[in-house]
Amino acid sequence: MFVKPNMKINQIYPYLSWSLFQRSIISRTNASSTYQNKERILLNCTNNNSDYKMTTRRFLTGYDVLLDRRANKGTAFSIEERQTYRIHGLLPPTVATPELQVERFMDNLRNMPDDLSRYIALAALQDRNEKLFYRVAMTYTQEIMPLVYTPTVGLACQKYGLIFSKPKGLFISINDKGHIYDVLSNWPIHDVRAIVVTDGERILGLGDLGCNGMGIPVGKLSLYTALAGVAPEYCLPITLDVGTNNETFLKDKYYLGLQHKRVTGKEYDEFIDEFMQAVVKRFGQQCLIQFEDFANHNAFRLLEKYREHYCTFNDDIQGTASVAVAGILSSLRITGRKLSDNTFVFYGAGEASIGMSDLLVVAMEREGVSVEDARKKIFLVDSKGLVVKDRPTGGLNEEKKRYAHERECIVKLGEIVKALKPSFLIGAAGQGPAFTREILEDMASFNEHPVIFALSNPTSKAECTASEAYEATKGQCVFASGSPFPNVDYNGKTYIPGQGNNSYIFPGVGLAIVTCGIRHIPEELFYISAKTLSEQVTEEDLAAGLVYPPIEKIHAVSRKIAVALAEYSYEHKLAAHYPKPKDLEKYIEENQYKAEYSDALPPRWDWQKKN
Template identity: 55%
Template sequence: MSVPVRTKRSSASSDSPHGLALLRDPLLNKGTAFTEAERDALGLRGFLPAHVLSMKDQVERVLTNLRSLPTDLEKYIALNSLHDRNEALFFRVVCDNIDEIQPLIYTPTVGLACQRFGLIFQRPRGMFISANDRGRIAELLANWPYPAKLIVVTDGERILGLGDLGAHGMGIPVGKLSLYSACAGIRPEYCLPVMLDVGTNNEDFLNDPYYIGLRQKRLSGVAYDELVDEFITAARGTFPGVLIQFEDFANHSAFRLLHKYRDKINVFNDDIQGTAAVALAGLFSALRVSGGKLADQKVLFLGAGEAATGIADLVVSAMMAEGVSEAEALRRTWLVDSRGLVVKNRAGVTDHKLRYAHDHAPIGDFLTAIETLRPTAIIGVAAAGGAFTPEVLQAMARINDRPIVFALSNPTSKAECSAEEAYRHTGGRALFACGSPYDPVKLDGKTFVPRQGNNSYIFPGVGLGAIASGSRLVTDEMFMAAAHTLAYLVNDADIQQGSLYPALPRIREVSAHIAVAVAEVAYRRGLATTPAPNDLMAFVQSQMYDPHY
């Protein structure tokens, strides 16, 4: 008979909750699974119905109820409510049914949930820190009752492909951290979602009676930077060694903040670095089919923001690792933004695009860029729904025997093309990856199984490796190691059915291998602060939370 004792930063009280207080604590609650002896010992008699259910019974009941709900948003709300009541059961449901549940707790459903967040908000999860809290952020963080080792923070300005959702963007850190626990076994009590509420420029929300955030225009300039810096300083002071992940910041903030902090403290930006690693892994997998080296490819991006330049930077580094010069690698990497091909003689090219602004005549549209540059791979990360038109896909198939087509934008409404469109318009020859989930596609007697180039293949393992090793920094070398590891874990059966990523139910295995690769970099580069274990895989696996009673 045992009930897990919550680990607190404060030892003010060592008494475990009893009675109703215990049932209302999601970290400790087992609901109807409390045994007869536990009910006597913990003051639960009378609060629970008589029959004791096993966790397996509880999981089956949750799934039965969940599958009866008519919409994905209602399923999201139901799962969120379960998370608030019983974390062990929530994560058991997620871990054992990851294919079914991940699209409900993260992309694509989380996008709609964020848009409706003010209407569906039930119970706080994480911390809301507003511009009005300047000067006392450390005091706010001290209210958090757990020893946070991982923070995911957003300011809500660029949520998925949906734009400025302000404080409603809190759904993203919450969902992301759920995946850290489910996919890599980082203990839920170590995970802290944070919303930096600096206002919103979304007029609909400013006029929405149910909007939960500050009713003011966004903070900017020096005042914004000072707020972020105060948060970073307070977080590191309150939770020594904490890993901080920037999430869904707009381009103008994302690049600047990453460059400001990345060489000083333990931070990374998943939209830039995690997206890059998962896309690079997909390219490595695709080349197992099409042949050739990465350094021989020409990659054309639709999009020139965080995701595009993050992927491009890692692709260039990987090409250079194959022996080509930086100049040659750059010549094989091109961007198209809303104004057309990014070229040197175009006015107003922003800093993060300059590296990929080549000497070339202007080209105004993506299809013409394909016909002119003749890329072997196109990667869509512009949230431009339907931009990979039949003509685009047919052109790629005409130029390449096995065209590489990655439509990575999400949610589904922002996808550049569907899996069915990619296969149909290339005669089944596309090497396809997507940002949102699609069902298998049957074409000309063959079944293709597309898989998401989802960051959840990368960031949970990176976070686990960094935390397990106590790494002082998260480096690009770690993301390169993660990409190679993910590609290595794609087996021949995956490749034969058109899958460029492993099956999602293998995600905890994948995360463990990536964590080992990341930790190896930390130890090799002198960044680790924990002693190197004799068996790194066994050590990593011992750190992984397994949800059970």
């Protein structure tokens, strides 16, 4: 919202009754001069309908540079820069290289007592020196990724109220209903191209964490930049707070969200509708809205409701599906079987398993199999057992009905595995250990190379560990998990567990959207992402047991995915940025964020030499 000098406080925020409203406006002139002019004008306004009055003015100091995470280089500022920006003397005299800064930070990080402390240290680094944070993440991706995302982010969300220090992103509560656009207008950056939003109702496998779920959008968008090179200024994490049904948080004095039961029904739907419309009004139709960790009963219907009208996708449904199908396609190169010759059992029948099943059907269609025949290869297991037609233990929603077969109802997973003899056993239930040694041994008895995917996050919710899978199958299995597991030494061979994490998919999808202006996201894009990811797995990777490329290659893999999606989007008139670049890969690479210090300060820093 543009604030005019003579506006009244009730015109700016009519639904708030503040006794004092303060706002800083940065004015900028003479942009071409050597030291560009910048002043900070502090304006005060009371709620007695008085006009804004200018009270003070001052020049920005060099100390302000050190407090700006995007301008700050810390000890890497050169002597010339320290003098130019008036920070000489505010830092120790030694000028450090970026490489030394990374090395120093990693030494400190490795000496910390636990992963939560490391998470807090990384968050603090991101707040004070953004480029150094991403340089650390890009240099030590395999070591840093589990700290900024799964599994550590799960613990960070549970402890969010206790460890909270500096806010990231926007918190929009149900109390803001009717004024969501005004809240979005408080975000200082106008060119936002990617939003990750959660309502906190189903955070990983941890359940309803309410406002504490903000760690997920923040972590996801950090990976957008670290893994795919989406510029961080394009990214905005958002939490929609409608309350929580978590009794612990309702009584927790440190909980930062609304301490009442979740708002549901019509009021909830109107709130989400207003949010979607406000995003388009504020940031444009091409702004990506990625839904994250919404509960099953909302995730499917909101995706269906908005997918044809907004640039949106649900990562738990579509991103998980894409990375799982990529792992399945890679596994076929080990098992030597056609996709449609396999039987798939999904332990869990929520948004992740349904999404994987739907995309798997698309993949089988590419082999010439009909939708009906493809679905016959897929079996779902929920909390009541095998999903079958006319099940006596309860009705099925529309998503499950697609995979309900004419069979007897079997309740126990072990008995289901014995009856169906699947070649793929995929866990996404978020209920913790479920693939027992007996089940794993049975899988090995049916198949030369049984495929075991334990995809639930965080680690404590995984269906089995990598060592359990390799030992029970005597090293025969093809294994992947949602959270990282250490290498397994068994019978004289080292097995490297693949990590089937969505981070292989959504950063590349986001990179394509923000660089090419993709307006809508059809399901085909996720099949293309899966196929492209699978193609990046080498024979050497497969020999080591990997069905995904090594994490160290993920930056290049994300670019490959983005290029493949861009090609499809330009071909099918989905991209808005014209003309189409002659060399898409070069164009996307040039637009990837580089965690390198610039000689110039960000555009909002304009200077005038003091008299």
